[in-house]
Amino acid sequence: EAQVTQNPRYLITVTGKKLTVTCSQNMNHEYMSWYRQDPGLGLRQIYYSMNVEVTDKGDVPEGYKVSRKEKRNFPLILESPSPNQTSLYFCASSFGLAGAEQFFGPGTRLTVL
Amino acid sequence: AQKVTQAQTEISVVEKEDVTLDCVYETRDTTYYLFWYKQPPSGELVFLIRRNSFDEQNEISGRYSWNFQKSTSSFNFTITASQVVDSAVYFCALSGQDSGGGADGLTFGKGTHLIIQP
Numbered sequence: 001e002a003q004v005t006q007n008p009r010y011l012i013t014v015t016g017k018k019l020t021v022t023c024s025q026n027m028n029h030e031y032m033s034w035y036r037q038d039p040g041l042g043l044r045q046i047y048y049s050m051n052v053e054v055t056d057k058g059d060v061p062e063g064y065k066v067s068r069k070e071k072r073n074f075p076l077i078l079e080s081p082s083p084n085q086t087s088l089y090f091c092a093s094s095f096g097l098a099g100a101e102q103f104f105g106p107g108t109r110l111t112v113l
Numbered sequence: 114a115q116k117v118t119q120a121q122t123e124i125s126v127v128e129k130e131d132v133t134l135d136c137v138y139e140t141r142d143t144t145y146y147l148f149w150y151k152q153p154p155s156g157e158l159v160f161l162i163r164r165n166s167f168d169e170q171n172e173i174s175g176r177y178s179w180n181f182q183k184s185t186s187s188f189n190f191t192i193t194a195s196q197v198v199d200s201a202v203y204f205c206a207l208s209g210q211d212s213g214g215g216a217d218g219l220t221f222g223k224g225t226h227l228i229i230q231p
Contacts, residue, residue, distance in 0.1 A: 033218055040122075042224050043206075088156070090158065098146065104157065106157055
């Protein structure tokens, strides 16, 4: 089954404790991205990657890191999480063509205390 | 910079009523793509439709229809004979085409929370 998976789905952590949210897709998509969803703000792009070893900042990259060592994986790293990073995070992937449908993962709800 | 405005934060209608969700966009790209996504209470994002900037034909899919008007930079979504299962948050989104013809990130509106009352 074609899908985007994220782990963990739920995470409660404390300020400053490094964490990684994994994202994996099995559709051989070139393009992957991370979004955060906050009430009243919609979804905002954090980082995206056009292909292996190619990443770029989205609209709200501060406090996040990403890597793309393999085509299928695109982990989101919070080196020192803070309470303002409490949010719902979505990973997405698509073929690298403009206008391609983006397939979203199920979301990861992160709470930073 | 791209921008998507969904002015309706929340809409509440009674089942079987028709409802239109508004979406207004801004972009400098001549080639761009518009999307609608549905987010039901379970939280996942469900793709509904994609439109490119060169195709202004309206589209109908069952009870759903979309009206794309470049003259007013709008891409409105109408649900006919609404049902309780249509209750969700609906997002309009925009993607431009980068200089290399590749994918650009999606710029989302803030969403419209649609409540269908039985």
